[in-house]
Amino acid sequence: MHDNNSTIELAQAQNTIGHITTQIDQLARSALFDEVSLELKPGLVCPSTQGSHHDMDYALFLKSIEAMQGYYGQLCDFGFQQCSFEQLQQAGVQCEQRMMLATHQVNTHKGAIFNLGFASAGLGQCLKQQLPVNAENISQQIIEHWQQDLLNKLSRNPLSHGQQMRKKYGISGAIEQVAHGFQVVQQLALPCFQSTLDATQSKNHASIQTLMTLISQLPDTNIVWRGGMSALFIVQEMAQKFLDDGGVLQTHWQNKLSQINQYFTQHHLSPGGSADLLGITLFFHKVEHELCCDL
Numbered sequence: 001m002h003d004n005n006s007t008i009e010l011a012q013a014q015n016t017i018g019h020i021t022t023q024i025d026q027l028a029r030s031a032l033f034d035e036v037s038l039e040l041k042p043g044l045v046c047p048s049t050q051g052s053h054h055d056m057d058y059a060l061f062l063k064s065i066e067a068m069q070g071y072y073g074q075l076c077d078f079g080f081q082q083c084s085f086e087q088l089q090q091a092g093v094q095c096e097q098r099m100m101l102a103t104h105q106v107n108t109h110k111g112a113i114f115n116l117g118f119a120s121a122g123l124g125q126c127l128k129q130q131l132p133v134n135a136e137n138i139s140q141q142i143i144e145h146w147q148q149d150l151l152n153k154l155s156r157n158p159l160s161h162g163q164q165m166r167k168k169y170g171i172s173g174a175i176e177q178v179a180h181g182f183q184v185v186q187q188l189a190l191p192c193f194q195s196t197l198d199a200t201q202s203k204n205h206a207s208i209q210t211l212m213t214l215i216s217q218l219p220d221t222n223i224v225w226r227g228g229m230s231a232l233f234i235v236q237e238m239a240q241k242f243l244d245d246g247g248v249l250q251t252h253w254q255n256k257l258s259q260i261n262q263y264f265t266q267h268h269l270s271p272g273g274s275a276d277l278l279g280i281t282l283f284f285h286k287v288e289h290e291l292c293c294d295l
Contacts, residue, residue, distance in 0.1 A: 017077065017080055017127065018077075020076070020127065020291075021073035021074070021076045021077045021080075021124075022073055023291060023292070024072055024073050024076040024120055024123060024287075024291070025069065025070060025071070025072045025073030025074075025076075025120075027072075027283060027286045027287060027290060027291065028072035028116050028119075028120055028283055029065050029068060029069065029072065030286065031116070031279050031280075031282035031283035031286055032061075032065050032068075032109065032112055032116070032279050033062075033065055034203070034207070034282050035207070035275060035278050035279045035282060036058065036061040036062075036065075037058075038204060038207050038208065038211075039204075040208060040254060040257045040258070040261065041208070041211060041261075041275065042215070042235075042257065042260045042261040042263075042264040042269075042271065043261065043264030043265060043269050043270040043271060044270060044271065044272070044275050045057060045058055045061055046058065051261075051264070051265060051270060052226075052264055052265050052267075052268045052269055052270040053270060055106050056103070056106050056108055060103050060106060060108060061108050061109075063102045063103060064099050064102055064103050064108040064109050065109070066102070067098045067099050067101070067102035067103075068095055068098065068099060068109065068112075068113065071091065071092075071095040071098075071113070071117065072116060072117065072120040073120075074091055075088060075091060075092075075117045075118075075120040075121045075124070076120040076121065076123050076124040076127075077124060078091065078121055078124060079120065079121035079122060079123060079124020079125045079127075079128070079141070080124035080125070080127050080128045081124075081128075082125070082128065082145075085146055085149040085153060088117065088118070088121055088146070089154075091117070092113055092114060092117050095113050095117070096110060096113050099113065111174050111272065111273070111276040112276060112279055114174055114175075114178065115174060115177065115178050115182075115276055115277075115279075115280055116279060116280060116283060118142050118146065118150075118178050119138055119142070119182070119280060119283060119284070121141075121142075121146075122137075122138040122139065122140075122141040122142040122145075123138050123141075123287065125138075125141035125145060126138055126141055129141075133287055133288070133291060134284075134287075134288050135182070135185065135186055135190055135284040135287075135288065136186060138284070138287070139181030139182050139183075139185075139186060140181060142178060142179070142181050142182075143179070143180065143181045146179070147179045147180070147181075150175055150178060150179035151175070151176075151179050154175060171219040171221060171224065173221045173273065174221075174273065174276065177277065182277070182280055182284075184214070184217065184218060184277060185277055185280050185281050185284065188213060188214070188217060189210050189213060189214055189277060189278070189280075189281040190281055190284060190285065192206075192209055192210045192213045193206045193207070193209070193210045193281055193282075193285060194206075194285070196209040196210070196247075196248065196249075199249065200248065200249070205248040207278060207282065208247075208248050208257070209243075209247045209248045210278055210281055211271075211274055211275070211278050212239045212242055212243055212247060213239075213243060214271075214274035214277050214278060215235060215236065215239040215271050215274045216236050216239035216240040216243060217236070218271075218273055218274050218277065219232065220232065220271050220272070220273035220274050221273055222270055222271060222272035222273050223235055223269055223270070223271055223273075226267075226268055226269050226270065227267055227268075227269050231267065231269055234263075235263075235264070235269060235271070238260050238263065239260070242256055242257070242260060
């Protein structure tokens with residue numbers, strides 16, 4: 001009888017985690033959808049513009065997000081099952097192949113597959129250990145379980161833009177952001193998002209304010225690749241000036257953002273690293289406010 005009860009409990013637990021992983025997958029992809037659907041992002045793809053990109057547009061991003069269906073739920077489950085680092089990596093590679101197939105080899109979401117994937121796995125670890133599901137605990141799980149592997153085991157492509165910028169200028173990129181538990185998101189982006197949301201009651205306003213805050217602070221390798229360190233300093237200063245003037249709380253902020261966008265597109269600059277971290281911020285906010293995860 002005890003064996004039957006154990007089997008029933010196991011089946012119930014698997015059904016529940018299955019339900020949660022489906023939710024996680026939807027929340028992760030909706031965070032990416034919300035990020036790309038946000039208008040007025042300097043240099044980035046929006047519904048109405050390709051930004052500084054000639055090889056991708058809004059429709060392509062939607063195809064890419066659709067192609068990733070199931071991946072974030074899988075990574076959450078892998079975290080819950082405490083699968084190996086290599087298994088997480090392999091799942092990421094397979095998802096990347098699906099994404100590239102859907103976009104005809106245009107890299108729309110490589111960063112999101114990596115960083116949101118580990119965030120989902122960290123969330124799975126939280127569920128396994130029955131910890132409150134929030135940004136701090138998810139990030140802590142990433143540090144405890146995968147930091148060393150991320151920093152030491154992960155093969156870095158020396159030809160990637162990020163690694164070339166790391167070698168040339170010593171600036172860290174996506175791997176370090178994930179390995180150290182999304183510190184800039186926890187310390188800067190999430191508090192900014194929440195305080196702006198409280199002030200404006202608008203997720204779009206909060207997202208723009210957060211994006212500009214990230215641009216003002218992040219050593220974005222995408223910017224440096226396209227324009228060098230001087231471009232990074234210029235755009236950080238522009239973003240900081242926008243924020244100092246009140247950001248989205250000032251009158252005519254859309255006009256000021258349009259002028260900034262003009263500079264980005266004229267100089268072919270795209271703050272892709274900041275956009276990736278906005279996606280993580282939106283995911284964490286959704287998880288903390290929308291996820292129903294009673295195991």
